[in-house]
Amino acid sequence: MATSAEVGTTGFTAQDRERLRERLCREGFLRQEQGVHLSGADGSPRAWMLYTWAVSATGSGARLIARALLDQMADFGASQLAAFGLTAAPLVSACVVLDDRYTALAVRAAAKGHGPGWRVDGDRGPDVAGRRVVVVDDSLSSGRAFLTAATILEAEGFEVEGLVALVEFPGRGGRERLEGLGYRVRTVFDVWTDLHAPGPPAVAPADAVAVTWSDVRTPDGLRPAEVARAVLEHLVATGETPLPPAELAAPVDGRGGVFVSLRRRDDDRRLARGGFWHFDATDADPTRDLVLAATATANRLGAALTAELLETVKIAVSFLGPLELTTPAELDFDRYGVVVRSRVWSAKVGGALPNTQYFTSTFEQYLHARWTNARIDEIEPHDVFRHTVVKDVEPGETWLPYGTAPTETWPEDLDLGARLTGRVRQALHGESAGTSLDDDLVPTRVEAVAVTLYAPSPPHAVVGHGLGRPAEVGSFDAAAAAAAENARATTDLADATACVSVLHHPETLVATDAPWAMRRGRDAVEAREGDRQGLLTEYAVAHHELSARETGERLTRMTGTTAPTWTTYQSATWLDRPGDDVRRLTFGAVDRPGHRLTAPDVELLATHLRRRADADGWPSYAYDPRTGRDQRSGTAARCVHGLRVLLDAGARLGREDWLADARRGLQHARRHLDLDGQLRIxxxxxxxxxxxxxxxxxxxxxxRSWADELARHVAGWVRDDGSVREPGVVPTRSEPDYLPGAAVVGLARYHRAGGKVDVDADRVLAFYRRRFRCLRPWSLASWHAQGWAEWHRSGAPGGRDAPAFVFELADRMVGEQLRADGSYLVDLGSHAPTVLTGFVAEGVGAAWRLAEDLGERERARRYADSHRAAMGFLDRLLIRREDTFWTAEPERALGGVRAALATADLRVDYTGHTLSALLHAT
Structure with a gap:
C-alpha cells in the first residue's frame, strides 16, 4: 500500500494524468448508438452520458483515479472522505486504501429503516463534532448533489471543507454554487476541453422536421395560411409533403423562423403548433420553411390529423423577424417575442411570444422562455434574442389577439370611457336612450358589459353588480339596470362609485379544474354549466389576490357548478367616481401613465407606516385593505426595518413626530433583546x-449600552474566511446574502453613531465579492450595495474596496432593469414584477449617492436614471386616494404598497423598502 509521501503532489505525474484521460475518453462514456437507452434526471432522452464505472470498477482504473483525486486534495486539511451515492463509493474506497491519512464515510439520502438509523456511515467515532470532511465524487455539474451531502454531514456535526471530483461540467453552476458558499472545489478534468465529450446535438432546424417529399408542388400565389392548408390536405391524402411554391401572394419576413398553428373554429382551442427558429438568418427560405412548419404541425397531430379534422379547424402562420441578440433589459412583452438559448448546451432553447394569454409582463415572458421552456439554470450562461411577429390568418377567419404586438388602443381611451360610464349613469337614473352604444362607440365585438357599484362611504363594499349581453337591448343599459336592481336599498346610486367593464375577445378553455389561461388582473373569467353561470371581473380577481385555481374554486362555489366550461374575456374597465374624472383601471388600480414616486410621496408612505403602529409603536406586519384587519404576527426583521426607515425619513426631513413614533417602536424592540442578541418580539x-x-x-x-452589546454579537458572526453566519449555523443552512448585508449596514451605522467596530472588513468584502461574481444573487446585490456605501461613508475601518464593490453591484442591477416598465429582473421566488424593485432601488440609490460623493458624475447620472425608472414602476403599486374606492378603511390603506400589480395585501416591508428607496431622491 502506498504511503502519503508516495501519493503527494508529485506522486501523480503528467504521464499518469494522460493515461487516465485517454482511458476516460475511450471507456468513460455511454452512447445511444451503442444500443443503450439513456435518459436524464428529468426523464428526457440523452444521446450520451459520462460513465466512470467502466474505469473505476477495475483495479488499475480505480488506483489511477484515486491517485488523481489524492493529488488534488493534498493541501486540504480534512482527514475523512465522504461518498454520496454509488458512483462515488469506489472512488472513496480506492483513496483510503492508497492513503492511510484518510478514513471513509458514506452519506445516505435517507436513513435506513433498521440498524442505527444513521444517514452517515463509516468511521464515525465517538465524537464527530468539528471533524473536517472532503466530499468525493466522479463529477461536478450543478453542485446540488454535493450540497445535499454537505447538508446531511453538517447536520450531524461534521465540518465540510469542500469537494474533489474527477470530471467537471463547466457552465452548469456547480463550481459557482460551492465556491460562493465558501467551499473549496478541485477537479481533475474538464469534460469538454480534456475529455472531448460529444456535446449537444447540432441539428439545423430545417433538417429537424421528419418529411417525405412528394413530386407535387404547392400552388403559387397563395397566402401563407392557404399554403399551410394545402400542405396539410396533401399530407392527409397522400402521406407526403408537397414541394414548396415558387412564390407567395406577397413577400414575408421569416428570417427568425416560422410557426403554423391550428385552432378549432368553434371554440378557438389550439390543437397543435409546429415550426422552428433560425438563429442564422441566412438559413431562412420563406416558402420552404412554411411548408416544413406545416409538416411539423402535422407530425405533432399524428393520426389525429384527418380530412374531417381539417374541416373543423382554422389556420394561422406566424413569421418571426430576425432573431436579434440582446439583453433581458431590452425585451418588451408588448412588442417582441423572446428566444433564450444556453451557451453551455445549445439544445436547451425556449421561446415565448409577445402579448400572450398566459402572462402579463416582460418579466414573466422572459422567465417562461428561460425556465419553463428552455430549462436553463439560474446561473447558466445563456443568450437572449428578441424578434418581431407577423401573423397571417386564413381569409374569412378570426383569431384571438394574442401572440403579436397589440394593435387596439381603444381600451386606453378616456374619452370613450367617459361616454360609456356616462351612459351607465343615465341608465342608473332610469334615463335610457333606448339604443345600444356597443356598435357606435366600441370598435370591436362586445361580448358583455359588467357594472359594479361600490358604496360611496367606507367601508367601500360592493353594493350592486350587473351583467349585460349584446343580445339584450343595449348591453350598457341592461348591465346598469341589473346593478341598480340588486343594489342595496340604502345605497344612493347617484353617489356610488361605478366600475364599467367592456368584455371582449373571449376564449373558451379546455375543461380543467381552473381557468389556466387567465391573465390575472387583466381578464374577466366566467363559469358556465347548463343554466348556471357566474363571472368574476379582472379587478375582483386582483383585489382578492386570486390565482387561477382560487378563481375556479370561487366561481364554482358561486354558481354551484361541478364541471363548468371556462371562458376568459379581455376586459377594458373605467372607474367613475362622483366628483372625479373618469379613470382607467389596470390590475384593479387606477392607471397613471408616466407617473412616478417623487419626494412629496415620502409623507404618504411615512404616514402609512405610522398608522400601522399599536400603543407600543410596533407596526402591524400585514394589513388587509379588503377587511381593514391587521395581522400582528410575522417576521420581526421586517417590522424593525420599517421603523428604522421611518426614523431615517424623520431625520432627513426634520419631522420630530416621525422620529418620536419610530423611536417608540424601536425602544419596544430593544426591551425584547435577550442576552444572545436575539430579538424576541x-x-x-x-x-x-x-x-x-x-x-x-x-x-x-x-x-449605547444596548448597541455596544448587540454590535459585539453581530461582529461575532464574522468567520475567519469572511463569511457572516450566526453561531451554530453551517454554510448550507445559512442566510448567505440578506443577513451579511444587513450586518454590514448595522455595524456601519453603529460606527457612525460613535461605536467601535472590530471586524476584518476587507476579508468580509472579499468573501462576498467572490460570492457575487460566482452567483450574482439579487439578495446580495441590494443589501451589500447599501451596506458598503454606508461603510465607506461612515469611515469605518477597512473595506478599502467598498466603493468599487458598490459600483460593481449597482452596474449589475442597472443592467438588468427592464426598459419597458422600470422593474428589475429580481427572481427571488417571484414569477412577476414585484415590489422587490423597491428593494433593489435601495441599493441603486445608495450607489447613486456614493457616486455623487466621489464626483463620478456620469455614473451618478446613470444610477439616478435607473432609480427614477424604478420609481415609475413602484408608483403602480402605491395606493393613492383614487385607488381606495374598494377598501374598507381608505385612510389606513392610503400610502400602502402592494406586492405586485395583481395583489392587494399591504405588508410592512413593502412600504418600508419603497420609502427607503425613495429617500435617496430627497
Whole structure:
C-alpha cells in the first residue's frame, strides 16, 4: 500500500494524468448508438452520458483515479472522505486504501429503516463534532448533489471543507454554487476541453422536421395560411409533403423562423403548433420553411390529423423577424417575442411570444422562455434574442389577439370611457336612450358589459353588480339596470362609485379544474354549466389576490357548478367616481401613465407606516385593505426595518413626530433583546436579520449600552474566511446574502453613531465579492450595495474596496432593469414584477449617492436614471386616494404598497423598502 509521501503532489505525474484521460475518453462514456437507452434526471432522452464505472470498477482504473483525486486534495486539511451515492463509493474506497491519512464515510439520502438509523456511515467515532470532511465524487455539474451531502454531514456535526471530483461540467453552476458558499472545489478534468465529450446535438432546424417529399408542388400565389392548408390536405391524402411554391401572394419576413398553428373554429382551442427558429438568418427560405412548419404541425397531430379534422379547424402562420441578440433589459412583452438559448448546451432553447394569454409582463415572458421552456439554470450562461411577429390568418377567419404586438388602443381611451360610464349613469337614473352604444362607440365585438357599484362611504363594499349581453337591448343599459336592481336599498346610486367593464375577445378553455389561461388582473373569467353561470371581473380577481385555481374554486362555489366550461374575456374597465374624472383601471388600480414616486410621496408612505403602529409603536406586519384587519404576527426583521426607515425619513426631513413614533417602536424592540442578541418580539419570528436591522437604528445621542452589546454579537458572526453566519449555523443552512448585508449596514451605522467596530472588513468584502461574481444573487446585490456605501461613508475601518464593490453591484442591477416598465429582473421566488424593485432601488440609490460623493458624475447620472425608472414602476403599486374606492378603511390603506400589480395585501416591508428607496431622491 502506498504511503502519503508516495501519493503527494508529485506522486501523480503528467504521464499518469494522460493515461487516465485517454482511458476516460475511450471507456468513460455511454452512447445511444451503442444500443443503450439513456435518459436524464428529468426523464428526457440523452444521446450520451459520462460513465466512470467502466474505469473505476477495475483495479488499475480505480488506483489511477484515486491517485488523481489524492493529488488534488493534498493541501486540504480534512482527514475523512465522504461518498454520496454509488458512483462515488469506489472512488472513496480506492483513496483510503492508497492513503492511510484518510478514513471513509458514506452519506445516505435517507436513513435506513433498521440498524442505527444513521444517514452517515463509516468511521464515525465517538465524537464527530468539528471533524473536517472532503466530499468525493466522479463529477461536478450543478453542485446540488454535493450540497445535499454537505447538508446531511453538517447536520450531524461534521465540518465540510469542500469537494474533489474527477470530471467537471463547466457552465452548469456547480463550481459557482460551492465556491460562493465558501467551499473549496478541485477537479481533475474538464469534460469538454480534456475529455472531448460529444456535446449537444447540432441539428439545423430545417433538417429537424421528419418529411417525405412528394413530386407535387404547392400552388403559387397563395397566402401563407392557404399554403399551410394545402400542405396539410396533401399530407392527409397522400402521406407526403408537397414541394414548396415558387412564390407567395406577397413577400414575408421569416428570417427568425416560422410557426403554423391550428385552432378549432368553434371554440378557438389550439390543437397543435409546429415550426422552428433560425438563429442564422441566412438559413431562412420563406416558402420552404412554411411548408416544413406545416409538416411539423402535422407530425405533432399524428393520426389525429384527418380530412374531417381539417374541416373543423382554422389556420394561422406566424413569421418571426430576425432573431436579434440582446439583453433581458431590452425585451418588451408588448412588442417582441423572446428566444433564450444556453451557451453551455445549445439544445436547451425556449421561446415565448409577445402579448400572450398566459402572462402579463416582460418579466414573466422572459422567465417562461428561460425556465419553463428552455430549462436553463439560474446561473447558466445563456443568450437572449428578441424578434418581431407577423401573423397571417386564413381569409374569412378570426383569431384571438394574442401572440403579436397589440394593435387596439381603444381600451386606453378616456374619452370613450367617459361616454360609456356616462351612459351607465343615465341608465342608473332610469334615463335610457333606448339604443345600444356597443356598435357606435366600441370598435370591436362586445361580448358583455359588467357594472359594479361600490358604496360611496367606507367601508367601500360592493353594493350592486350587473351583467349585460349584446343580445339584450343595449348591453350598457341592461348591465346598469341589473346593478341598480340588486343594489342595496340604502345605497344612493347617484353617489356610488361605478366600475364599467367592456368584455371582449373571449376564449373558451379546455375543461380543467381552473381557468389556466387567465391573465390575472387583466381578464374577466366566467363559469358556465347548463343554466348556471357566474363571472368574476379582472379587478375582483386582483383585489382578492386570486390565482387561477382560487378563481375556479370561487366561481364554482358561486354558481354551484361541478364541471363548468371556462371562458376568459379581455376586459377594458373605467372607474367613475362622483366628483372625479373618469379613470382607467389596470390590475384593479387606477392607471397613471408616466407617473412616478417623487419626494412629496415620502409623507404618504411615512404616514402609512405610522398608522400601522399599536400603543407600543410596533407596526402591524400585514394589513388587509379588503377587511381593514391587521395581522400582528410575522417576521420581526421586517417590522424593525420599517421603523428604522421611518426614523431615517424623520431625520432627513426634520419631522420630530416621525422620529418620536419610530423611536417608540424601536425602544419596544430593544426591551425584547435577550442576552444572545436575539430579538424576541411576542408572536414574531426572531432572526439575525432582526437584530442587525435593530442595530442599524442606533443614533449618536443614544445610551449605547444596548448597541455596544448587540454590535459585539453581530461582529461575532464574522468567520475567519469572511463569511457572516450566526453561531451554530453551517454554510448550507445559512442566510448567505440578506443577513451579511444587513450586518454590514448595522455595524456601519453603529460606527457612525460613535461605536467601535472590530471586524476584518476587507476579508468580509472579499468573501462576498467572490460570492457575487460566482452567483450574482439579487439578495446580495441590494443589501451589500447599501451596506458598503454606508461603510465607506461612515469611515469605518477597512473595506478599502467598498466603493468599487458598490459600483460593481449597482452596474449589475442597472443592467438588468427592464426598459419597458422600470422593474428589475429580481427572481427571488417571484414569477412577476414585484415590489422587490423597491428593494433593489435601495441599493441603486445608495450607489447613486456614493457616486455623487466621489464626483463620478456620469455614473451618478446613470444610477439616478435607473432609480427614477424604478420609481415609475413602484408608483403602480402605491395606493393613492383614487385607488381606495374598494377598501374598507381608505385612510389606513392610503400610502400602502402592494406586492405586485395583481395583489392587494399591504405588508410592512413593502412600504418600508419603497420609502427607503425613495429617500435617496430627497
Amino acid at each position: 411576542p408572536r414574531h419570528e426572531p432572526s439575525g436579520m432582526a437584530s442587525a436591522c435593530l442595530l442599524a437604528g442606533v443614533e449618536p445621542h443614544d445610551d
